Amino acid sequence: MIQLYSWATPNGHKVHIMLEECGLPYHAHAVDIGAGDQFKDAFLAISPNNKIPAIVDEDGPDGKPISLFESGAILLYLAGKTGRFLPEDVRGKYETLQWLMFQMGGVGPMLGQAHHFRIYAPEKIDYAIKRYTNEARRLYGVLDKQLGHHPYVSGNMYTIADIAIWPWLRSWKNQGVVMSDFPNVQRWFDAIEARPAVQRGIKVLADARKPLQDAKAREILFGATQYARH
Numbered sequence: 001m002i003q004l005y006s007w008a009t010p011n012g013h014k015v016h017i018m019l020e021e022c023g024l025p026y027h028a029h030a031v032d033i034g035a036g037d038q039f040k041d042a043f044l045a046i047s048p049n050n051k052i053p054a055i056v057d058e059d060g061p062d063g064k065p066i067s068l069f070e071s072g073a074i075l076l077y078l079a080g081k082t083g084r085f086l087p088e089d090v091r092g093k094y095e096t097l098q099w100l101m102f103q104m105g106g107v108g109p110m111l112g113q114a115h116h117f118r119i120y121a122p123e124k125i126d127y128a129i130k131r132y133t134n135e136a137r138r139l140y141g142v143l144d145k146q147l148g149h150h151p152y153v154s155g156n157m158y159t160i161a162d163i164a165i166w167p168w169l170r171s172w173k174n175q176g177v178v179m180s181d182f183p184n185v186q187r188w189f190d191a192i193e194a195r196p197a198v199q200r201g202i203k204v205l206a207d208a209r210k211p212l213q214d215a216k217a218r219e220i221l222f223g224a225t226q227y228a229r230h
Contacts, residue, residue, distance in 0.1 A: 001025050001026065001027060001058050001059070002019065002024055002025065002026040002027070002055050002056070002057050002058070003026070003027055003029065003055065003056040003057075003058070004016070004019065004026045004027065004028045004029065004053065004054075004055050004204075005029045005031050005043060005046065005047070005052060005053060005054045005055070005056075006028060006029070006030075006031060006052045006053035006054075006204070006205060007030065007031050007032065007033050007052045007053075007205060007208075007209065008202075008204065008205045008206045008208070008209040009033070009052065010108070010111075010167040010168045010170070010171075011051070011052065011053060011071045011108065011167075012052050012053045012071075012204075012205065013167035013170075013201055013202055013204075014053075014071045014074075014075060014163055014164050014167055015053045015055065015071055015074050015075065015078075016028075016053075016201035016202070016204040016205075017163050017166075017167070017197060017198050017201030017202070018074070018075055018078050018079075018085070018160065018163050018201075019078065019201070020197035020198075020200045020201045020204075021084070021085065021163065021195075021197040021198075021201075022078055022081075022082045022084055022085075024078070024081075024082065026055075028204050028205055030205050030208045031043055031052050031053075032208070033052060034210065038050040038051065038052060045067075046067040046068075046069060047069035048069070049069060049070075051069065051070075053069075053071055053074065054067065054068065054069040054074075055067065055068050055074055055077075057077075057081070071104075071164070072100055072101075072103070072104045072164065075100070075160040075163060075164060076100075076160065079160050085158065085159050085160045085163065086159060086160055087155075087157060087159070092154070092155065092157070095154045095155060096154040096155075096157075096159045096160065096161050097161075098154075099146075099153045099154045099159075099161035099164075099165070100160055100161045100164050102142075102161075102165075103161065103164040103165045103168070104164070106139055107139055107164075107165055107168050107169075108168055110132060110135045110136060110139060111132075111136055111139070111168050111169075111171075111175050113128075113132040113135075114132040114133055114135070114136045114174070114175040114176060115171065115174050115175065116132075117129050117132055118132070118133065118174060118175070118176060119174055129176075133175065133176035136175040136176060136177055137176070137177055137181075140169075140172075140177055140181075140182045140185055141182065143165070143182070143184075143185050143188075144182040144183070144184045144185045145184075146184075147184035147185055147187070147188045148184045151188070151191075152188070153165060153188070158192075162188075162192055166189065166192045166193075166198070167202070169185070169189055170202075
């Protein structure tokens with residue numbers, strides 16, 4: 001059994017979807033990041049960077065439990081555990097990994113900043129809004145070009161690269177993007193969204209999440225609490 005510690009966010013959804021796609025048994029534990037659950041000692045023991053998601057696989061390598069944090073690392077682990085959603089041939093593997101890193105180093109951080117400065121920042125900073133909105137649109141353009149040549153991000157196979165990127169594009173309106181401007185991304189997005197496991201994955205812990213409206217939750221996520229030593 002896999003113990004999943006997560007929240008209904010894009011990074012959380014990546015692992016929720018992967019678990020559903022792989023058909024692995026798991027138990028989801030809510031880590032309410034707006035309430036500060038990510039700073040509790042029990043969670044920090046498995047995720048020292050105080051970020052969701054994290055897992056504990058009770059049947060890890062050599063039959064011993066293993067804990068993992070960082071969503072990209074978890075996707076790679078689950079792909080290795082099940083032999084699914086990562087090509088076995090060397091070329092296909094690395095073509096997929098480069099797009100996984102594109103998400104980890106580009107799509108996630110840049111779209112996250114677009115969300116923050118457009119929606120959550122306590123003051124509207126025009127430079128930051130333009131900077132990250134333009135970068136979001138650029139990244140969509142990179143994907144649109146790639147998806148003009150292939151049905152999936154890394155080629156002809158649905159992989160962990162698709163699973164990693166797709167949840168971040170669900171909030172395209174908040175990123176200042178017009179999805180119809182990127183028809184290849186739109187086609188791909190709709191195809192991924194239609195997968196039954198994806199629909200199950202985005203429902204995991206969704207009922208527990210509350211809109212980020214109160215000042216205390218925003219301070220916990222974006223203020224001094226985030227930078228205190230834990």
